[in-house]
Amino acid sequence: MTDLRTLFYAASDLAGRSFADIAQQHGLHVPADLRRHKGWVGQLLETALGATAGSQALQDFPELGVELKTIPLDARGKPLETTFVCTTPLIDIAGLTWENSSVRNKLQCVLWVPIDGRRDVPLAERTVGTAFLWQPNNDEERLLRNDWQEHMDKIALGEVEQITAHQGEVMQLRPKAANSRVLTEAIGPNGERIETLPRGFYLKTSFTWHIIQRTFACYDSP
Template sequence: MQDLITLFNRASALAGRTFADLAAEVKLAVPADLRRHKGWVGQLLERQLGASAGSQAVQDFPELGVELKTIPLNARGKPLETTFVCTTPLMDVHELTWERSNVRNKLQCVLWIPIDGRRDVPLAQRTVGTAFLWRPSAQQEAQLKADWQEHMDKIALGQVESISAHQGEVMQLRPKAANGRVKTAAIGRHGEVIQTLPRGFYLKTQFTQQLIAEAFNLDFDDTRTNES
């Protein structure tokens, strides 16, 4: 990818096109639904746009410093689920800082692509929405930093298993694993090493709804949505 303008123009050109059409172009099979293929839409758009990061802990377009995030919306344009940011370190966290965190790295510049998330519409017939670029404002970064710090302090104090998805103003921490058998090392309450589920940072839906509202000058009459 040569530059940010080229990337944005390519993303913008996807608006209104169906998943079936886009998948055919990159020779990707369309699953019947997303229950066992949760990351399929992201994979489809990464192929369309030439993202190079894969599963590495860097932005999807590291040469541009841009992260790609899809956001499924309902018929009223509201986010249907929280947005995964990245996994969370659970060991050796005492010297980590917000400025050097992977969360800040991932969110410093995001190419958001809204998608049709209506479950009553067959996956192949769903369409891509209008892309927009977002960089956190000073206030938004302060909110993200405060939540990150709160969660990381609890991890450092051995309280990871007491953190709930309700905590955090705009960003939550919750288990991120394919199943309950996946375990990773973490700090226990008494400083011992324990085995627990991997954790990931997720943007709450009321936060991403604000981003949608700002990008498209929308006025939602109800600013609260259910968390996934």
């Protein structure tokens, strides 16, 4: 994409289109469901919009400084699941700050693409919603920074295995691995190297619902 306006218009043009329609246009096969194809919808939209980062630890559109995130919604328009941000460094974290963190880099400008997440609707028939751009305001960045700092402090103190998904006001830290045999190095309680499951940062659904409310000025009905 050459500029932000072109990217936004391209994403907006996907609104109302089914996954089957978009997949056919790009020569892709629609799986029966997402149980063995987690991430397929995100890959579909990356292809449709020409994302260039692939699996690199970059924004999806590094030339524009924009990250692409899909957000599955229920029938009421509420997020159905947490949103993965990025993997978490567990060693060699001296000198790492919020300002140079991958979390801040990924979330400085996000192109959100809502999608129909209703499991009773066949995957091929589900549709894309209205895309929107978001940048965290001062209060949102403060909340993200506080959670990031709390989690990273625990990692530095060798307490990574004591962190639970309940911690963090807007962003949680939890294991991210294909299976329990995938391990990585981390700092242990006595400063030693230990093996543990990889971790990832995830935005909580309450926070992404807040983002939707702020963007579209919608609120729960009484």
